[in-house]
Amino acid sequence: MSGHRLFERPALRPQVRIEAGDAGATLRYLGDRRWLELDFLHGGDAEQRFLKLLQEGGRSAADLAEVFPGTADELDELLAALDEQGMLTESATASAEGLSGVAAYGRLKRNADAVRARLHSPFVQALAAGEVTRDQLIGYAVEYWHITHLCPRALAPVLARDDISPTAWAKTMAFYQMERNHDRLLEKSLQAVGVSREVLRRVQPLPATMALMAALGVYAYEFPAALFATLFPMEEPEPEFLELFVRRCEELGLPGEFTGPIVAHSGVNEDEDHEAVTLELLAELPFVGLEEVRECAAAVTDILEQRARLDGEIIAWYGRASLRDLTAGSYPSAAGKALTCVSSASSA
């Protein structure tokens, strides 16, 4: 067993009792269940001094070797024997560097702002230029429906986690319940342009939509901090976008029943302050390792880039084809090619 070598500053557990005599000492732990006998081969004083320092803790094995009456190998053997009896503990207090969840949020938010500053959305550009078609507007709503429809599935796995704080769990549950029926809002929109719920259940999302929701879902399974971190880039209100969107819908004569629920859903996000959910959840983590914060930052950046790609995919696909009911009829390969060649330059 070499587990004792992993201790930075090995020390005797406070529960270990030392019974020293003239010729040696007996170390006892857990009553009489664990014990180790040491012979004093160097007179006793040196051994007792060493045991006292080992009890005090705060010294590395190398430091201990300097006061140990014997060779470094003998010390290693002694530490191994003590550890075999469960008598050693770690007395180092400093740990690898980390941040509080509150501080981590600040970093993630500033990271997101920097990423967003270099990204542009082909969909917003086309809206501003007045080039978006009716099919593309409906396509946007369909993808938005996929997001809201997949949302509970993506969030649910985190509710099984038993290593997030009770407050974080309760907030996640509340968030889940809030998001649970948001697909109904989008269904109302799409109904107004003749896309029924039955059709929606058959259509496939665009790859970037699926990638976004898969990312959230996988984080919910095995990386709760990244799920918390990626909620705000999903939920940030976009008032400028919404204004352009509504104006274009009006220009193309789409009914108010179509735009209404989309505007309403965005309003729900704003009213309920969904953006702050990330902060509130991360604030539940008193200590996050730097590597974990970095992985969260990468996850946030990826979400933002996927969103930019999604906007490109909406233009590419719904500019050439319509609803993605891929179970029937022939596949529109031209649209598929355009879709799979969307430039990531917008997310370079």
Place this chain on the structure above:
Amino acid sequence: MNEQHGDGRIVPERPLLLAEHRRVGDAIELRTATETFDVEPAEGLTVEQLAAVLGRLDGGTPLTEIAARTEVPEGTLRDVLVPAQVAGLLDEGAPAVGRHPLAVLADVEHVLNELMEELIFDGPFWQAVVRRPESLPPSVFHGFGLENWFFLFHENEFDSAILALPQNAGLRTLANEFYQEEHKHDDIVVRAFSCLGITKDDLLRSRPLPTTTALIRMLSWWARTDPLFFMATIGVLEGRLNSEGDAENAAYDSFLEACGKADLDPEFVEPLRMHAKINAAHDHGSVSRELFSRLPGLDAATEARLIGKAHLFVEAYAAFFNGILDYYGDPARPLLRPAYEGDGR
């Protein structure tokens, strides 16, 4: 969720303002490299007070002190800072405190050590195996082998759940190495049963004791819902702890020794011994420690959670052993319990 903001834990303890600020009329202008915000003092606050607050966001002054110096109640102060925090304009000057992961694990190990002695080695199974192996029917030893095989056969169910660990590359590497080293260990142990006329196919048609499935399922659940805790149990499962005061007498070895005293067929014992040797050679008893040594610091709530669950884990582990004596202690019972009972075919 707005009302939750009031608890104020979402702002830094020693805030550092990452923006320039200057007074413009009855408001304050905050300016970063890319953005400008106009901030009006909240109700009950003067623009002078707001400026004084902003002037003290130096990353060194605690909120309580800022509150005292500016005569702004701490609750109000926290509320005032929330929008700046949400916008990413604040950094934390106070260091985050996490306890050394091995210090936390050592405290968990203490609980495990103590309960292993009290519930497991003082329990009926180990007492019988260590104190009076000659008096036990061979079926108890065979049952131990069989239930261990079930455990090993299902080990991938829990070990696999920590292979992806996205937040820590070092941990991930270790977990994968451990997984590879454990792979097919059930096939080593299965050889022990050929002298009993039991084949792998027979095993596949049978099922473990409920005390065994309880342990397996709990570990699988923890590996999925609290991987850190699962990682803390591996050292015990891989036989780090001893039943007696001397290092030669590790738990698994106590069993092999008892097999000798009870005069069991070496064809049954040797495959079990081989598996014990492989575990020792891979130093699997140190796996929890190795995994934890790769972690960043751990907070107090995490430690409390691990300590609490450690008790539950040892209870399940003790029941696993005692369940073996309870069932296989009666030699009249069949060694294998069929997956189907009655006329289920």
